[in-house]
Amino acid sequence: MKRPRMHVVALGIAVCCLPIVAAFFGGRALAAMTRGRTLAPLSQTETYCNVCLLRSNGVPASSSLRGNFVDNQISTVSKADLQIYAYYPATNYVSCSMAKDNVAFLYFGCLPASSQAEERCHLLHGTGPESAICKADYGP
């Protein structure tokens, strides 16, 4: 009986193993993603109010100016009337705005228009002063 050549055997093994290897790495990637960890960081976070005191006069905390924010959030120690939004200083325009009374956490996944915007958080209706953490993700 004729013995198969080495490179044919190697090719056969490679073809057989490829789906197994692909499934292994695919599974790992899926597992990593479903644990909340993507393999490569898709976005970065700017904490623009790190345990800052938001006053009852509604003056907001502001992030830096960027063109690629993807979401915005605020957490407070006690419940308050909260609002988060994107602000465009050049045009005095507001978008990606979300408001809710009597909560301790508010999150809005929203893409501001491509022009440069600040993400902001503040208190409504004279509630506060309140210690808060405001963060916005941007990127990639």
Added chain:
Amino acid sequence: MKREINRVKRPGVLLITAAVSVAVGISSFTLAARAAASSDPLQLIASVRSAKPGAISATALITLQGIVRNAGDGGGGEQVLTEARALPTPVGAHASYVIPSRTGDMCFFAEGVGEWCGPPLTLTEPVQFGVEDNDGPGGTGPLAFGLAADGVESITFSEDDTLHIVPVHQNVFEFVGAPSASVNSFTNVYATFADGHQVRVTAP
């Protein structure tokens, strides 16, 4: 001699009575505190009572895991995602979920819209009313949406002096406002129960 014995015994009886009273008091307090802490934040939301906990879409799970990780301790970081329940009614065509929190709060997440965490619904605060506006004044009108407790049939509110009555479907309601309206345009919000009585609701 008998009197002397009684005198000696009485303080003992008093001490035992006092100790028993203190023990009963402490036990009652502990039980009451436990009952308060373990009260189900979803108890007034019939539409999710039979829903399977944790049965949420893969994309919602990934988003929520990101939110929880990013939020850290307190607030949105304390959500128990394994206890998330899908609501049968979407918000603005987006799947929506209620999620209990370790802080005793209840979170309401509408996929592709947003999320908040606040006190669970009660009969005195039977509605969570929030507003979002993607594109600001002049574009698509703001979306007023939220959760209502069992028995709430409709939500009544003013949007820039125009009165609206919005029906509640399976604990969820939504309303798209006028393009000129903003998230702060909604006032005088009331929940109307099936028997006609109304409860004033806080709204942004």
